[in-house]
Amino acid sequence: MARKTKPTYLSVVGRSLPRKDAREKTTGQAKFVDDYTREDMLHAATVRSPRPHIRIRGVDAREALALDGVVAVYTAGDVPGVNQVHLVYDDYPLLADKTAKFMGQAVALVVAETRELAKRAAKLVRLDYEELPAVYDPLEAMKKKSPTVYGEDNIFKSFKIRKGNLKQGFAQADVIHEKIYTSNYQVQGYIETQGMLAEPGADGSLTIYGSLQCPNYVLDAVAGCLALPHSRVRIVQTITGGAFGGKEDVPSIVASHAGLCALKTGRPVKLIYDREEDFQSMSKRHPGWVSIKYGAKKDGTLTACQVKYILDGGAFATLSPIVLWRGTCHAAGPYDIPNVWVDAHAVATNKVPCGAFRGFGQPQVAWANESAMDELSGKLGMDPLALRRKNLMELGDRTITNHVIRENCGAAEVFDQVIKAIDWDKKWAPPAKKTGALRRGLGIASSIYGVGLGAFGKHLDRASAHLQVNKDGSVTVAVGNTDMGQGAQTVLVQIAAEGLGAPYDQVEMMAPDTSRVPDSGPTVASRTTVMSGNAILDACRILRERIDPVARELLEATPKARMLTADGSYYAEGSPRKKVAFAEVIAKCYARRVNMATQGYYRVEGTTFDLETGLGDAYQTYTWSTVAVEVEVDMETGEVTVLDFVSGHDIGKAVNPQLAEGQIQGGGVQGIGYGLFENLIVKDGVLVNPSFTGYIMPTTMDLPAELRAIIVEQPWSGGPCGARGLGEPPLILSAPALANAIYNAVGRRIRDLPVLPEKIVLARERGD
Numbered sequence: 199m200a201r202k203t204k205p206t207y208l209s210v211v212g213r214s215l216p217r218k219d220a221r222e223k224t225t226g227q228a229k230f231v232d233d234y235t236r237e238d239m240l241h242a243a244t245v246r247s248p249r250p251h252i253r254i255r256g257v258d259a260r261e262a263l264a265l266d267g268v269v270a271v272y273t274a275g276d277v278p279g280v281n282q283v284h285l286v287y288d289d290y291p292l293l294a295d296k297t298a299k300f301m302g303q304a305v306a307l308v309v310a311e312t313r314e315l316a317k318r319a320a321k322l323v324r325l326d327y328e329e330l331p332a333v334y335d336p337l338e339a340m341k342k343k344s345p346t347v348y349g350e351d352n353i354f355k356s357f358k359i360r361k362g363n364l365k366q367g368f369a370q371a372d373v374i375h376e377k378i379y380t381s382n383y384q385v386q387g388y389i390e391t392q393g394m395l396a397e398p399g400a401d402g403s404l405t406i407y408g409s410l411q412c413p414n415y416v417l418d419a420v421a422g423c424l425a426l427p428h429s430r431v432r433i434v435q436t437i438t439g440g441a442f443g444g445k446e447d448v449p450s451i452v453a454s455h456a457g458l459c460a461l462k463t464g465r466p467v468k469l470i471y472d473r474e475e476d477f478q479s480m481s482k483r484h485p486g487w488v489s490i491k492y493g494a495k496k497d498g499t500l501t502a503c504q505v506k507y508i509l510d511g512g513a514f515a516t517l518s519p520i521v522l523w524r525g526t527c528h529a530a531g532p533y534d535i536p537n538v539w540v541d542a543h544a545v546a547t548n549k550v551p552c553g554a555f556r557g558f559g560q561p562q563v564a565w566a567n568e569s570a571m572d573e574l575s576g577k578l579g580m581d582p583l584a585l586r587r588k589n590l591m592e593l594g595d596r597t598i599t600n601h602v603i604r605e606n607c608g609a610a611e612v613f614d615q616v617i618k619a620i621d622w623d624k625k626w627a628p629p630a631k632k633t634g635a636l637r638r639g640l641g642i643a644s645s646i647y648g649v650g651l652g653a654f655g656k657h658l659d660r661a662s663a664h665l666q667v668n669k670d671g672s673v674t675v676a677v678g679n680t681d682m683g684q685g686a687q688t689v690l691v692q693i694a695a696e697g698l699g700a701p702y703d704q705v706e707m708m709a710p711d712t713s714r715v716p717d718s719g720p721t722v723a724s725r726t727t728v729m730s731g732n733a734i735l736d737a738c739r740i741l742r743e744r745i746d747p748v749a750r751e752l753l754e755a756t757p758k759a760r761m762l763t764a765d766g767s768y769y770a771e772g773s774p775r776k777k778v779a780f781a782e783v784i785a786k787c788y789a790r791r792v793n794m795a796t797q798g799y800y801r802v803e804g805t806t807f808d809l810e811t812g813l814g815d816a817y818q819t820y821t822w823s824t825v826a827v828e829v830e831v832d833m834e835t836g837e838v839t840v841l842d843f844v845s846g847h848d849i850g851k852a853v854n855p856q857l858a859e860g861q862i863q864g865g866g867v868q869g870i871g872y873g874l875f876e877n878l879i880v881k882d883g884v885l886v887n888p889s890f891t892g893y894i895m896p897t898t899m900d901l902p903a904e905l906r907a908i909i910v911e912q913p914w915s916g917g918p919c920g921a922r923g924l925g926e927p928p929l930i931l932s933a934p935a936l937a938n939a940i941y942n943a944v945g946r947r948i949r950d951l952p953v954l955p956e957k958i959v960l961a962r963e964r965g966d
């Protein structure tokens with residue numbers, strides 16, 4: 199059951215305060231990277247591999263260089279440092295040297311006086327190449343006779359989980375369900391394409407401004423490629439127009455390209471992608487192949503689950519090993535299952551490298567396990583809701599990595615609230631009862647979500663925050679994590695204001711800049727509120743030890759009186775009527791020469807993962823979610839209308855409820871796109887529809903009137919003010935919930951994403 203604890207912070211955290219960036223974004227004053235200009239600035243464009251797998255014999259830039267206004271053309275030989283974009287493995291050259299392994303891979307850079315000229319000249323760079331045998335399907339790539347893309351076996355990384363005794367588990371089962379569920383690419387679809395501005399300093403330093411999620415990933419890559427010490431490179435995040443994982447690792451490439459051009463020419467260089475090259479060369483959600491087998495007793499008790507999970511990684515490893523790990527740890531759903539085996543592989547193919555996209559390997563497995571749970575319920579003759587409710591994890595249960603959940607397991611509370619909100623019991627009927635040309639159906643899906651990087655990424659899981667209280671009582675905050683539209687800036691300022699007792703409108707966040715705070719890990723994996731939030735609270739604790747004695751004195755309180763804060767004032771516990779304003783306390787601190795700046799730090803402790811068994815306390819904490827939807831299907835055209843959408847999450851504490859609701863709605867919409875619309879077609883390594891004309895994403899016209907968010911707050915003792923992460927979970931469950939609802943309406947099961955109308959019509963005709 200929910201444990202109700204009284205929050206210690208109440209003044210600023212938990213309120214739907216206006217976003218810090220609302221005014222500049224809504225008035226159009228916000229400056230994105232392409233809005234920046236510099237005197238003497240040059241523009242770069244990228245020359246790309248025209249085919250999926252080539253051996254490069256030569257690059258002929260004479261025609262391009264002959265154009266008036268073209269300054270230079272750079273190839274692999276011009277890279278001053280290591281020609282590798284450093285990330286998990288060092289397999290991805292900054293500029294292709296002898297071979298290129300996917301269509302769109304960068305081979306050369308053209309620098310010119312204008313962008314148009316740079317792009318025109320890029321088309322004039324002639325590549326002399328021969329085509330090599332290529333492989334496009336991960337299952338083919340795993341075969342012995344396949345062309346080689348990576349290593350000896352085309353496998354970037356494998357993981358396994360061995361929990362319990364699989365054979366015994368299936369022997370105990372009365373009913374077994376086993377099927378394969380596949381999913382397609384998904385493109386992040388950020389409105390602002392990738393872009394960077396690199397500016398060389400007279401002293402040999404380099405500053406790079408750009409659209410990015412992870413300043414320190416970019417710093418590591420730029421410093422390595424350009425052979426510069428970290429102290430000579432500054433990465434500054436400009437206001438970022440969406441990212442969703444798509445600006446996690448690949449901005450390192452764009453920044454290193456721009457940096458190379460700037461360093462070589464000695465002039466500022468801007469590199470902005472157009473939409474088509476962004477589609478062709480930047481990371482995407484991995485196509486997934488999941489074979490899943492569940493065993494259950496007659497009463498619905500799950501006894502075993504076996505998962506084979508394959509991700510199509512594309513030509514270079516980028517983040518695939520880590521994406522695979524998250525999927526592996528979540529492969530069987532939020533259920534208490536004693537015996538679970540998982541075998542997972544990230545596989546190389548001659549296609550655009552896949553990487554991070556909100557959910558990070560989980561949407562593919564959740565699609566499989568939540569579809570399979572529905573099918574299993576059918577075989578058992580149970581309501582899909584009853585099967586889930588019976589097996590949902592509770593306190594004391596073990597995850598598939600054998601992690602015992604000892605604190606805040608809101609799975610059941612969320613589930614019950616969601617089914618009540620959608621009125622499941624009254625509305626649900628089996629498919630056999632449905633008739634007519636338009637049929638309605640209900641679908642549900644649930645998940646467990648490990649917050650943060652987890653055991654496999656623990657070497658990166660820390661964060662710093664710099665807090666400076668100025669003498670007028672305003673506060674400057676700097677953190678290493680970024681805001682890319684999700685609202686981190688606002689939420690983190692709320693936490694800082696709460697911790698210091700400062701008025702919210704007096705606290706401001708600096709633009710992320712690698713010279714301000716040490717590496718705080720990437721802004722990913724729903725970790726920012728927890729990581730940077732805790733680092734800020736650590737800094738607040740240090741400052742409060744200095745401020746509180748001064749406040750006590752001003753309030754004429756006893757030396758032991760506890761200082762509390764509300765509405766930008768300090769008061770002694772038990773005497774709320776006698777107050778002193780924050781600014782007044784700070785003025786006194788300055789008069790006393792108290793040190794008013796400090797650094798806070800937080801790091802994750804205690805996560806474990808044994809590579810041999812796949813067992814361990816994989817994550818610090820988990821967010822619990824359930825999504826229920828109601829759809830209407832046109833039986834003739836297969837068209838699906840989403841009538842109702844209820845998305846519930848136990849997130850510990852909503853620091854800003856309205857922003858949390860926005861995250862839930864935005865993620866839900868991206869999940870609806872993943873489930874019903876978004877269909878990137880890649881034929882023999884060639885993208886067929888690399889634009890928003892051919893690649894269809896949902897708009898408001900495709901959505902129900904309301905996306906209903908349910909927030910459950912079972913506080914986490916390790917979270918800032920009790921909070922856990924929320925960024926990724928809202929996307930994960932839309933697709934399986936929709937497919938389950940479509941099954942409920944039509945009586946046909948689609949096991950390949952996206953669930954396009956033609957698949958529904960064909961399934962009806964074939965009687966699948």
Ligand code: MOS
Pocket residue numbers: 411442443444446554555556557558721722723724
């Ligand atoms: Mo996120 S997909 O972990 O950037």
